[in-house]
Structure formats: C-alpha cells, structure tokens
Amino acid sequence: MAIPNPNILVVEDDRETRTLIAKYLRNNACNVTAVSDGREMSRAMADHRVDLIILDVMLPGEDGLSLCRKVRAEAQTPIIMLTARGEDVDRIVGLEMGADDYLPKPFNPRELLARINAVLRRQAAAQAASSIEGASTLAFEGWRIDLRLRELRNPEGARVAVTSAEFDLLRTFCERPGRVLSRDSLLDLTQGRNTGSFERSIDVLVSRIRRKIEPNPADPTIIKTVRSGGYLFTPRTEPARTEAASTEAVTAPLSS
Known part of the structure; x- marks a missing residue:
C-alpha cells in the first residue's frame, strides 16, 4: 500500500456487495468504514480521516455522481466510482465529476484492491511533487x-x-x-x-x-x-x- 493501513470509506447501498468489499479490504490491511447512502457518508467523513472513497453511482437519495462533485469541490480525497452501468458515457461523466478511477460491476475484488493501490500511489506521487517543487x-x-x-x-x-x-x-x-x-x-x-x-x-x-x-x-x-x-x-x-x-x-x- 502507498499508505500503510489506509482508511477506506465504502459507500454502497447493496448490503451483500458492501459486506464483500469491506471484508476483502480489511483482510488486506485496510481500515474500512462501510455506509449505504450520502448522509451516512457525510457523517463518516466528518468523524475521521478518509484516504480514499469507493462510491457507488446508483444510491438511494442523492446519487454517487452528485456526491462525487460535492466531495471534489471541498477536498482532493481520491474517489473510485462503482456502477452497474458499463457504458462509456457513464464512465466519462464520473471522471468529469472528479473521480480518480471507475470500475463497472461485477468486478473482481483483487482488481478493486489493485486500483486502490494505483490511485493512492498516484496521489502520493503528486503530493510529493508538490511539496518538493x-x-x-x-x-x-x-x-x-x-x-x-x-x-x-x-x-x-x-x-x-x-x-x-x-x-x-x-x-x-x-x-x-x-x-x-x-x-x-x-x-x-x-x-x-x-x-x-x-x-x-x-x-x-x-x-x-x-x-x-x-x-x-x-x-x-x-x-x-x-x-x-x-x-x-x-x-x-x-x-x-x-x-x-x-x-x-x-x-x-x-x-x-
């Protein structure tokens, strides 16, 4: 991991998927907070440091794209979007909203972990470059x-x-x-x-x-x-x- 024991926030309304992701990441040296919607997400981010957000697009209430835009307006916390939709237009919209990566469902948990590592490495490199400039x-x-x-x-x-x-x-x-x-x-x-x-x-x-x-x-x-x-x-x-x-x-x- 680019960050030892990173704090990962999983925002996913499907309980089975949420539990699967949380269990797999905890078994791979991540600290995980798992929530089901935007309100719980906001509370979790206010309560503790979040190193990366795994954010489902299709959420009850405010959708993931809107939540991504709000987070990006206030912070540079890395975001990986999850969605059942695989069309290019959805991926492009997510990235335009400020997501760092995009993974369509269904997915292999190992691929998700690899993408988390890649995003955290890129962020660490960007922060290092900024600090040494x-x-x-x-x-x-x-x-x-x-x-x-x-x-x-x-x-x-x-x-x-x-x-x-x-x-x-x-x-x-x-x-x-x-x-x-x-x-x-x-x-x-x-x-x-x-x-x-x-x-x-x-x-x-x-x-x-x-x-x-x-x-x-x-x-x-x-x-x-x-x-x-x-x-x-x-x-x-x-x-x-x-x-x-x-x-x-x-x-x-x-x-x-």
Missing part, C-alpha cells in the same frame, strides 16, 4: 541532493562525486518519486531527443548511480527495475534544509 535541496533515506550546487551527499554528510549525466538522472528520479518512468521518458527529461542518445545509455547511468547509493547494488531497493516499464524511484523525497557546503572528502571516484 521549488526546493533547492532534496532528501531521501538520509541522502541529500543539492540542486543549486549540483552535489550529492551521503547520510554521513560526505560529498559523493557524480557526473553531470548521473546528477541529472538522479534529480529526475528524486523529483518524481513513486512513478514508473520509461527509458524514453527519462531520455526526454534528462537529455532531450536531439542528443542522439539511446535507451541503453539510461541503463548504464542507472547502474552507475546504483553503485553509489544502493546498500546492495546487486539487489537494488532505491531504484527498482520495472519489467517492460522502466524504473521506479521508491523512497519518499522531501525538501531538505539548505546547509553550508562542507569540506568532507569526496567518497566516490568520478565516472568516465
């Missing part, structure tokens, strides 16, 4: 990357030498934590399409960076390879207080 120094797992001085320092505060290309790639990862980045997109973000570089150059740079920041480069946990996808920077990145540059010795040799 404009920061001059970023931190992850004790490491610090100074965007102004173009320096990398390890958890002990010593400067680790990196080439310009390595720095640009690491910066790109730090500014987009929790997102799967393809090799094509990494080339675009770091070198541009007019440099004549190839996807393989990204793999080489990732390998070099791993040797400098990974506890075990042979089994990377910071920059993970996503099969058929690209790379994923796993740590949480946050702004770091700018400190005066120290004079510690360089701890890693320059790469050619």
